[in-house]
Amino acid sequence: DAGITQSPRHKVTETGTPVTLRCHQTENHRYMYWYRQDPGHGLRLIHYSYGVKDTDKGEVSDGYSVSRSKTEDFLLTLESATSSQTSVYFCAISESGGRSGTEAFFGQGTRLTVV
């Protein structure tokens, strides 16, 4: 199994509070991604990183920020959590970004509930 871990695995937080989710990899893969998964919407990309300090927005980036200060860690921050951000969050890593068919490896997910 690819070395990718997410923390925490479950979190309940109150509306308006900041929340940070962590993704840690031991594979030294260049690309790291944050997706959210909601019923009826599949996997939607929030932000991604293509190197240390190199990040870009995905499809649903509003209300989220990311940071990657080391190859192995990719942090997702909800600056002020809202109920619409209740979701399951997946981190993924990839060696090539998908252009050569190299598979993306996913973490086990973080179930976030905003009350």
Place this chain on the structure above:
Amino acid sequence: GQSLEQPSEVTAVEGAIVQINCTYQTSGFYGLSWYQQHDGGAPTFLSYNALDGLEETGRFSSFLSRSDSYGYLLLQELQMKDSASYFCAVPNNAGNMLTFGGGTRLMVKP
């Protein structure tokens, strides 16, 4: 941008064959991937097609037609454990991120 369409749900019986279709729109094309996700689990990679034709991996096969912007995942000799969601995915034009379809939930019945 990219967009992918797949049926939301498919039902089949154990031992049967099922085909899950995916049509895509993308400005640049590298290939089509398929992922499987069991309830409560993480998506896992199944296959990748860069060229037209059928790729077979055990009971699972994946097909691509670049001219039709279409692909499918074929599951043979269905087993109960194949009950899961299946996602098709394509890289963006720069090849640095994956866009996923909405997923097809497969229910295998006895």
